[in-house]
Amino acid sequence: MSYKSEHHEENFFQKYVWSVDHKVIGIQYGVTSLLFLLFGFFLMMVMRYQLAYPETPIPIVGWFFSESNGIMLPENYNTLGAMHGTIMIFLGVVPLAVGAFGNYLVPLQIGAPDMAFPKLNAASYWSYFVGGVIMLASFFTPEGAARSGWTSYPPLSIFESGQTMWLCGMIFLITSSLLGSMNIIVTIVQLRAPGLTWFKLPFFIWAQLVTSFLLVLAFPPLEAASVLQLMDRVAGTSFFLPSGLVYAGSAVEAYGSGSPLLWQHLFWFLAHPEVYVLILPAIGIVGEIIANNTRKPLWGYKSMIYAISFLGFMSFIVWAHHMFLTGMGQTMSAFFQLTTMIISIPSVVVLTAFFLSLWGGSIRFNTPMLFALAFLPMFGIGGLTGLPLGVAASDIFLHDTYYVIGHFHYVVAPGTLFALFAGIYYWFPKVTGRKLSEGLGKLHFYPSLLFMNGVFMPMFIQGLSGLSRRMYDGGTQYAHASDILHWNEFMTISAFCLGAAQIPFILNIFITLASKKTGERNPWNSTTIEWSAPSPPLPHVNFDKDVEVFRGPYEYSVPGEDKDFCPQTEK
């Protein structure tokens, strides 16, 4: 094996665009998904402005609503809501967590030269790219973008405009996830370095493995459902259309005898495991950072692995807790309540293990650690507020209120996104050979934490008062909403401040990239294998010497050793 990267001259396109190197593809995924996150955030700011000041022209982007003099119409709001959800989940968080972090780090952390199927890896990125372009292009078609919510419930989604583009985009995105996660599974099973046995794998790798299994097995039913919905829209079938349907005042010309519930079952069969796809890589990242910055082993490493494996398995049999209000029957509700309560146990195991890992550690409060520490209570709030939604009796009251929005945003926004930020700060020195500035990092972290809560905490208050989601004016026509609607202005201001709080992060990246490269291999004194590679790792081969593994992943502060970390690759 040669350790020099193959020196046939590669031009710019071969090197950075059509590359099959997992590191380049990881960075491509990372940059694209961060841009999509920014775009999804921007859609949300427009929505929040509308909620705080309904019936007033939207500043700056009012030209987009030119036919109504800059005032947002209900259908525009629906479009923004549907596309915000779709973009954040399928084009932002999942590609960042699995595409970027998974691609870049999995081969490095297991001591492999690349992914098992490099060309498939590039195909996965480009399929994602095409899906993203289709989603973006749908805004500019005469029909406009999808407006039936990210869940696309029929029968409405069969009639509303924009949905066909959404379905085509989804088919590309699903294909991309499928190829990417297949690749990650094979890489982890087959390409582990000599000596790296299953229980010497870093926790992050386990999280990626379980995530990939969820993606491989849960996404295809949504692909099937998308094909069926496409048939309903394009070929005139009526899989999801019941008989005797009336739409916009006239009877629907269709064969009928289909079932809208069928879509919900197929959709949530994907979309519940999807929740764990969003959260597991985040847990993996937090595990790495906590072990490194407490300078002690992760507490309960094996029980956490068993917990997330069990979590992955259970996530396939909880989907109908999203459907308590569909009238599917008490037996079904009872079963899905039970499984939902059971699945909360492994999440609590993981969170408890993280808290216990902090105990007795000499904690270094650097930026990645701050984000990882903030993840714990934020994810805790998100998880615990989910319990009332998992019980049918209380869910009937809370369903489709702002409480639900608050709940899942606490899991994904200050939860997963904080973990992903932590990961970016933590692995940036490995990717670029330069450390991000701590000062700007803290300027990013503290306001973000504050304003995140400013956006989402009032949603619980509004939701418990019964305020429904998906209303373009925030629900001004409802009497019960009148004494809680004033929160909307507070939340909107928080959201804009949250946006401003991301400026130091963006500046930090560009300033650091412009600074001199130090190329330090192991700036955090970490034990896992990726830190023994050069920073940045060599193109196509990663490591400059043979990797052999002798130790477990988190041998920090081992008694009798002269330094407080023992890398996996050292005897």
Add this chain to the structure above:
Amino acid sequence: MSSIPYILEERPDTGLNNSRLGIWIFIASEVMLFGGLFSAYVFLRFAAPEGEFDYWGSKLSVPMATFNTLMLITSSVTMIMSWASLKMKQFDKYKLYLGLTILCGMAFLAVKYFEYTGKFSHGIYPASSTFMGIYFTLTGLHVLHIIGGLFVLIYFWGPAGSRMWKENPDLLANRIEVTGLYWHFVDLVWIFLFPILYLL
């Protein structure tokens, strides 16, 4: 990229090479794809009015589907034999059997073409009934899988296969083995489609 291990040789502790594991995971996801559609079929059949699926199902041609079933089963046998020929280093026989596999696949498509156009000429479309909708969706998706498989088979039957045979015969055998696994899976889907759509 040549440094990626276990492309052909098996990893001792897993007993697998990369592509074999990869294709099995891919097939697992395909099982979930068709599984989703089969459960949709079950769901819709239960929800449909009494006798509706029987009525529309009787419009399909059982003899044509039986012929197609035979075509696909035969193609699975010849697929295995082309792989075995490669393993026995008989390239001519490999080309013969792979060619037969391709012909069987094309015969399947031809019959399917006549089935579809026959339906259309009688004014039967996916929108005609729920049964016809699921029939066209399931068989249509299956036909797409057959077409995809045929592209791969023709690629390896043509000059690319001959070149690979000269340069790296083991790699060709590995590729044909993996393609074969996919091809058998597609046949198996048909073995399920045949009874639930035509016979039940």
